[in-house]
Amino acid sequence: MEHDSLDDEVVEYENDADLPFVNSRNESAVGSHPDVDYAIRVRPEDPEKKVVVKKTIRIKHEDTMPLETSKVTCQREAKIMRAARHAHTIEVIATYFYKPPTEPNILNFYIVMANAERGDLSKFLGSDSLNFKLNERWIGCLIRVVAYIHRLGIRHRDIKPPNILVNAKNEVLLADFGISKMSLGKTVPTTMPGWNKPRTPSYCAPEVDEAPGRTRGRSADIFSLGAVILEMLLSLFHSADYKELVHIVGTGANRSYARNINKVHDFLDKRIATRGQHAEMFELCRKMLDNNRDQRPQADTIESQWLSGSLMSVNDQLQCSTCDQSIPVTKEHNLVEACRNDWLGEVERLLISGAKASATGAIHQAARCTTQPNMGMKE
Template sequence: MSQGLKGNYQVCEEIGRGRFGTVFRCFSPESGEFYALKSIDKTVLADSVDRECIEKEAKILQLLNGNPNVVQIIDVYEDENYLDIVMELCDSSDLYDRVSNRIFSDVEAAAVMSPLMEAIAHCHRRGVAHRDIKPDNILFDSRNRLKLADFGSAEFFHDGRSMRGIVGTPYYVAPEVLSGRDYNEKVDVWSAGVIMYIMLAGIPPFYGDSAAEIFESVLRGNLRFPTRNFYSVSPVAKDLLRKMLCKDVSKRFSAEQVLNHPWITSRGEARSLI
């Protein structure tokens, strides 16, 4: 860890590991608060691409600071060997834990989707695509406020620049990412739609027994609503799912359009579109 960090924070136990770094709980004697510290050992990075990725994450977090539903960056320290990013601590269970054992009602699911889409829309307004929206990266702080986290796969797309590269997680990745074509920020809307589907149905919309089978199912994009899983889900929720999990990117909703959909604006209480 960098010397500058050690002079200002007391590093405590390890609480997680990511692609490039280890996450610790740390304490600031000055503020009296605990934070999360992502410490990246630059000496073990494979190449300049990896180095660019970890530097980009810090820049992106600083750019996105200020939105209540995106994890906040507190401090950045860097020396020859380490990059240390101090962020707000989200020590409640993540969404993965919360969706593992239960099915959500429309109202409960909307209470998650509304702040999640606010976070995604904020990223898109700033020209950032997260590219790995999944329950594991949706955290909650001590006041149960949703926080979108882990921008290690995020990319800039402003000035009409499209993106390439297969990133993301099998169940949640958009079909255009897997196809190898250029894609835009709407990949995040697809991933959020998968999360919404899982919360309401208890199963993923596209699945298989291996990563290859899951990818095949995603590429087909054949969206279904099995009666046994969707008997209590409102028609308006299914309408929004069709618009988020639309294989035709030109017809897929943007994050802003999702926020303006009746299911979101009614907080999940609308039962029909009429």
């Protein structure tokens, strides 16, 4: 599949005949998502006619948010998706605008992604089917990809099973970065008309559940990830306990970890006290699901624990060979790592050699340094 350049300005189309992707006539909307369709590339034509997924975000002109301002916001979102490239994030093939000639107040923003043939994690949780068998390795993959995007200053804001996809290679992929936000600098406004806002009380943190309009920090991601990991762990090894947890947090629209957090803590405390199988993982989930967001561990810390084998026996079967393979080793990536490790000399060397100080994650990591490097910004 040929990829559009994701490093250039997002292209805007005004004629149907120019659109690079069209909905597949043989495929209907994906699952229960009316804004997501299967599609194929037609310009240039893909000889394999490989099916991809096309998400549509309809932006309506409002006096409070002109279309041009909304376009800039979408450009930033495209930048975030480029920065989040990883073996365990969904592959973004193209992003583009389309202004329907018959709807002057509408601008469509399209995100074209690879198709995850096996569906989302929801199908695997609690399933007895061999066709939807959970993979223990996925826990580590999710820990590592969340640590990676957090190092870049990106927070996902809606981690939940439907946003965790599985491809034909049986690899787990974090998806739906259309609602992500950069943690520093100018960010995507949550009030942008037409933007799909996250409304997932099931897995959201208590501070988000209590004030839905407030900013979701990285600690809120940790809470949501802790809930997902707990469900995966129980579904894999403790099926009776999984059913008990589902009973505690509820189902459907009433499902919520935040609103039942004391019961969830009691559930976990009993299993930690017995020091039985996976006690260390239950302890980790308990910390990730802390009521106090300041008490939750950071993703880097969780990743280090996982890789050390202190949480589970991380043998060859649990090691993921693809986790580090697709991280782009560029000057900008090295700059982020240098800022992260407080290597002031290396930061200065990379800046002199042409690394962009505005690289996603560089300013975020520089802000955490003990010694503040000069990032070339005016004071």
